[in-house]
Amino acid sequence: MTDPTEDLAERAQKVPKEAGNNLKREIGLFDAVMFVAGSMVGSGIFMVSADMGRLLGSPSLLLSAWIVPGLFVLCAALAFGELAAMYPKTGGMYVYIKEAFSPLWGFLQGWTMFTVIQSGSITADAIAFARWVGVFVPVISxxxxxxxxxxISSGYAVSLSTVQALGVGCILLLAWINSKGVKFGKIMQSAFTTINLCTMLGLVALSLLLGWSKGSGMLNFRHFWEQVPTVTEVLPGVTVFTSRLALYGIFLLSLRGSYFAYDSWANITMIxxxxxxxxxxxxVSLVAGTSLVGLLxxxxxxxxxxxxxxxQIQSAPYDRVAAAAMDVLAPGVGxxxxxxGIAITTFGCLNALTLSGSRLYWQMARDGLFFPVAARLNKNSVPGWALAIQAIWAILLTLLRTYNPETKRYGDLYTDLLSYVTLATMFFEMLAILAVIRLRRTRPNQPRPYKVPGYPWVPLCFVAGAVGIMVALLVFSPATSWPSVLIVMAGALVYWxxxxxxxWAPRPTQ
Structure with a gap:
């Protein structure tokens, strides 16, 4: 029997030739910054403010709920810079956790990424892209x-709508494009991210130039600190008005929306x-990219x-706050x-997720923690099999549907899965940040070309924020939080x- 915690270097000499590291260094600083920003900017910024507004009930709290996670992410980016400089190799968070704690914890992070987080995000962006295209092409519905x-059961079904078909087509197209070499994925990512950022700047400029006269939002600044009565109950009888403790808890709960929009900020470390x-x-790209997106x-x-x-922010139709704002500024076409803009944004984000996720599974396979075939590079020096496996799983998530027998309505399986893993996402990011502190103690002589400024307070700032959000999720949203624990436990069983x-395969160190 193989010891699951044995030293990964013991069988390095047995690495098959096709698993060798022949990846090409094609990504420069500008491309890296665009990759960080493009991985973060999806449809969330255009929509989640509605739900956050319903939870918080005031302009001041809404803006604060975007500033606070932005600062958290910046602290995390500064800390990840030290880890990336210590271990400048493919895999990112998986590598840092594995090196600082154990292969088990590294596997659990990679397992959660593959089963739900990365694959679910790919599916979500593919479907979101298709639905926004459906605004212009009604047959896509x-x-x-x-x-x-x-x-296939009382609560689940398989279907193929035109939205699902276009989503599947996007997943396959981007897997194929990225199989042609990292240069192609890099060029596409930089181009789409530039368009995305210009779109956001255009929205901001138009709103600030015309909004004061055409819009009616001046009341928000006259009553900036006042709370409106229309707020959401997170539990029966519990709102931001219930008590000061409830206000703090619900504020932390609301950060799940804004943090979702910031998510994937560390994807550059995977490549x-x-x-x-x-x-x-x-x-540099981590700090520059997260700062740029946070400001936008x-x-x-x-x-x-x-x-x-x-x-009106709280009650925007389908939570499309950006569309509601543009309809005021440019009636009929806004x-x-x-x-x-959102269709272009989600397509660019989908490309970044496709590229980075495959590299994580490639590294895991080289460590004997994923399907062995995923360790192979194709003739274009990219992990073609990892791209294919990722695409197949994302397509399965796209085709599977949830079904409510009472309402006779179909939902998206990936939507439920993504809501279930918010807690796990925060936990593994916190664990990776704690790796900075642990490695300072266990490997003090390891070369550190870059050290996080403000150590240890900068890493601990993120840890404190993560703990607060996780506690709020467990208290106010237990139904969608405890499944995170079950998903991670399932990964532990697979590892055992x-x-x-x-x-599964020889386990090299590189």
Missing amino acids: DTNYIVHPIH ADEVRNPAHTIP YLLCNLAYLVVLPFP SSLVAL LRGRMGG
Whole structure:
């Protein structure tokens, strides 16, 4: 029987030739910054402010709920810079956790990424892209079925609507493009991210220039600190008005929306072997990219407040706050412009997720913690098999549907899964930040080309924020939080079974 915690270097000499590290360093500083920003900017910034507004009930709290996670992410980016400089190789968070704690914890992070977080995000962006395209092409609709739902149980079904078909097409297209070499993925990512950032700047500029006269949001600044009565109960009888403790807890709970918009900020660390001078480029790109996006997110929410009265932000149709704001500024065409911008944004984010996720699974396979075939590079020096496995799983998540027998309505399986893993996402990011502190103690002589400024307070700032958000999730949203624990426990079972069966592949250190 293979010991699951044995030293990964013991069988390094047995690495098959096809698993060798022949990745090409094609990504420079500008491309890295665009990759960080492009991984973060999806559809969230254009929509989640509505739900956050319903929870918080005031303009001041809404803006604060975007500033606070922005500062958390900046602290995390500064800390990750030290880890990336110490271990400038593909895998990112998985590598840091594995090196600081154990292969088990590294595997659990990678397991959660593959089963839900990364694959679910790919599916979510693919479906979001298709739905926004449906604004212009009505035949692309959730109710226009190519294959009507086939029930596989009382609560689940498989279907293929035109929205799902376009989503599947996007997943396959980007897997194919990225299989042609990192240069192609890099060029596409930089181009789409530039368009995305220009779209956001255009929305902000138009809102700040015209919103004061065309919009009616001036009331938001006259009553900046006042709370409106229309707020959401997180538990029966519990709102931000219930008590000061409830206010603090609900504020932390609301950060799940803004933090979701910031998510994927560390994806650049997953592709370190394809970054030029990674020990310098990755830390700089992390800080620059997260700072840029954080500023744009704050300006976007300021733009919403300039144009829309707060109750309209709370009640925006389908939570499309950006579309509601643009309809005020450019009646008749505003929502269409936003739909086009979001479609482009989600496609760019989908490309970044596709590229980075495959590299994580490639590294895991080289460590004997994923399917062995995923350790192979194709003729273009990219992990083609890892791209294929990732695409297949994301497509399965796209086709599977949830079903409510009472309402007779279908939902998206990936939506439930993503809501279930918010707690796990925060936990593993916190664990990676704690790796900075642990490695300072266990490997004090390891070269550190870059050290996090303000140590240990900067890493601990993120840890404190993560703990607060996780506690709020467990208290106010237990139904969608405890499944995170079950998903991670399932990963621990898989890891144990892998050890019982002698592992999946030779386990190199590189």
